[in-house]
Amino acid sequence: MSTWAPGSLFLEERVGQAGHRLTGPRLALFRAIARYPEGFTAEELRDQHPSIGRATVYRTIRLLVDLGLVCKIALPEGAPRYVVAGGGHHHHAVCIECGAVKEFRYSTVESVLGELRADVMGQIVGHRIEVYVRCGSCVDQGGRTGLAPVSTP
Numbered sequence: 001m002s003t004w005a006p007g008s009l010f011l012e013e014r015v016g017q018a019g020h021r022l023t024g025p026r027l028a029l030f031r032a033i034a035r036y037p038e039g040f041t042a043e044e045l046r047d048q049h050p051s052i053g054r055a056t057v058y059r060t061i062r063l064l065v066d067l068g069l070v071c072k073i074a075l076p077e078g079a080p081r082y083v084v085a086g087g088g089h090h091h092h093a094v095c096i097e098c099g100a101v102k103e104f105r106y107s108t109v110e111s112v113l114g115e116l117r118a119d120v121m122g123q124i125v126g127h128r129i130e131v132y133v134r135c136g137s138c139v140d141q142g143g144r145t146g147l148a149p150v151s152t153p
Contacts, residue, residue: 008034011084014069025052029060039073039081039094039101073101073130091128095135104131 008030015030016022032048033040046057061082064070073081073092081094083101090103113127 010034011064011069014067015063018067020063025049025056026060028052029057033064033070033082033084037084039083039099041079041081041099043079071101075099076132092130093133093135094130095138096132097134097138100135100137102135 008027011030011033012022012027015026028049029045029052032045036044042057042061045061046052046054049057061070065072065082069085070082071085071092073083073094075081075094076096081099081101083092083103086103091109093102093104094100109129113124117124
């Protein structure tokens, strides 16, 4: 799993290059996002910056997702988490207890998808894989800290 975590300057640069305004509230949110290398929720950002309007928080997150700078991670229960994208095609491992998100790349996944082409109706145009885990910290702590466990078939 990757531990790459860009700073707020990365986000500022990319958003500026895309022609979007770098307002004070956006810059504050970029700095806050950089402090969450394992993912964050919109509410965590909102709680950290109560003076920034809820709509600004959500619009900024949407902008970052649309620009491919942040990945939206669907959780089995609860609000989605977001993580700064490490670049290139990747997948996510999400801790079901603390919500930490890590990227991973694994060529076998791509090989399996190549073989699926014969079994699907139509052309595969994309995919998203999220693996739900108990991270090492949560296993070491031995207790529940947040999200409900995911039932698997």
